[in-house]
Each structure stands twice: as C-alpha cells, then as structure tokens.
Amino acid sequence: MSARTRSLTHAHPTEVSLQDALDAVGDPVRRAILRELAGAPDWTRACGTFDLPVTKATRSHHFAVLRAAGLIEQRDEGPRRLNRLRRPEFDRRFPGLLDLILAEPATDQCGSA
C-alpha cells in the first residue's frame, strides 16, 4: 500500500450517481460483502476475513468499487485494511436501497457457507 493508495482509501466521493450506486450493488459478490459488513461492528473486519468465492485480486477490485460508490470506508490498521459500512450516509443519498440488499438471503455462492 503506497501513500497515494492509502490517501484514496480515506477519500469518499461527495456525490455518487444513481448509476454508480446501482452498478456497485449489481454484483452478487459485492452484495455479500455488504451483508457481511452489516452484521459486524464498524472497523472490525479486514478485507481478507470475508467469506468470498474469489481470489484476493478480485476481492481487492470489489472493495475498490464499493469504496468509489460511497458504500464503504476503509482505514489501515497495521498490515490490514479495516472496513466500515457507510450506512447512514448511503441511506440518506439512496433511501431504501441498502435495506433491499441487506434483506436479500445469502446464496451458497457468496458468503455464509
């Protein structure tokens, strides 16, 4: 993680388009991340601790998309990168959307195996 990369993890977009939000939420792996994140206190889950059927390269990609969409926030804690669901912020911008995602039952493919 370079200094440049680290600074980007803290910055979250001021205004996210509906298109970006729907794209972010349109992937089942990313929805699994959101559900798993919603079930834990803030800043307790590192990226590598999620139960996902993809390699760490793909995993890193999905976290970047969620970050760009304003759905999560990240903070470096030693070698790991801890996550927080930006629930109130996202709810204010897109009321009801996150509730739909979190209400979705987890599949065999993505998480809760």
Added chain:
Amino acid sequence: MSARTRSLTHAHPTEVSLQDALDAVGDPVRRAILRELAGAPDWTRACGTFDLPVTKATRSHHFAVLRAAGLIEQRDEGPRRLNRLRRPEFDRRFPGLLDLILAEPATDQCGSA
C-alpha cells in the same frame, strides 16, 4: 407478433430475484422508459412513442427485460403494444427501489430531450 409472443407479453413472473430487478434497473435507457411510463396513465403509451436514443430492435429488447423483471405489463391494442407500469406490485416486492429510479433526473441521452 406471433401468438406465442403475445401470450408471453401477458405473463409476468411470479417471483423476481433481486438480481433480475437490479439488472433491469441498471440500464439508463430502461430507467428512462420507467420514468416516461410513470408520467402517463396506464395503457396510454405504445412502445414506439418513447423518446429513446436507440433503434427499435434495441428498444424491443429493453421492453422485454422490463417485462421479465416484472416492472411493466403489456397489452396488444391493434398494431401497437400498450404498456403499464406495475408500480404497486413492484413496490410491494422491492420497496423504495422504483421511487429511487423515478426520482432520478432525466439525462440528455435518455428521454425528455
């Protein structure tokens, strides 16, 4: 329109997955259709009357996706195919989602030009 095709336009799916709903709503052209449809009484708009930046082949494809997702219903009226937004049904299945789409401002690209 064959008899087979016509019967399919009336049938709408009993249970739509969140994935299908998000896919359907993830395209800007389809969101433009939904917004335009929401601004008119039921069964007053034929497929060809929508202001869309695509050819009729693509248009027909988008209407089929919306139908499969349970977002619209279609009925043949002579040579045209009239549409109805299945708003109460969709709202009951995915509360808040359609509201987000309809609240989105129309772009230059898709509709309300």
Added chain:
DNA sequence: TGATATGGTCGATGTTTATCGAACACTGTA
C-alpha cells in the same frame, strides 16, 4: 389485395467487466 405502420427475431459486433495469476508494496516480527 397491396401498402403502411408497429413491433419482434436473428446474427454479428463492440464494449464493458468479472476473473485470474504473477509481480509488487507495505507492515509487523523474528
């Protein structure tokens, strides 16, 4: 019957994107 209008189907094309392995960067520890 022919002409016109509406809409669907088919095959091809281009773009987007999810995915992976490999290499790299950083942190913490022995």
Added chain:
DNA sequence: TACAGTGTTCGATAAACATCGACCATATCA
C-alpha cells in the same frame, strides 16, 4: 535483515450484454 501476512496493480482472458441492420409477422386501411 529476512520472512510472513495483507492488500494492490498489471496484463490477459472470457463471458455478458447493449447495440445495430436486415428480415419477418401482424394489424389496419385504401
């Protein structure tokens, strides 16, 4: 310093999918 653990970046690949032109089917009207 060396090593192990965590996460990102890069290049390549494959699968979806939005798009189009061309053709087909149906309905209405002259």
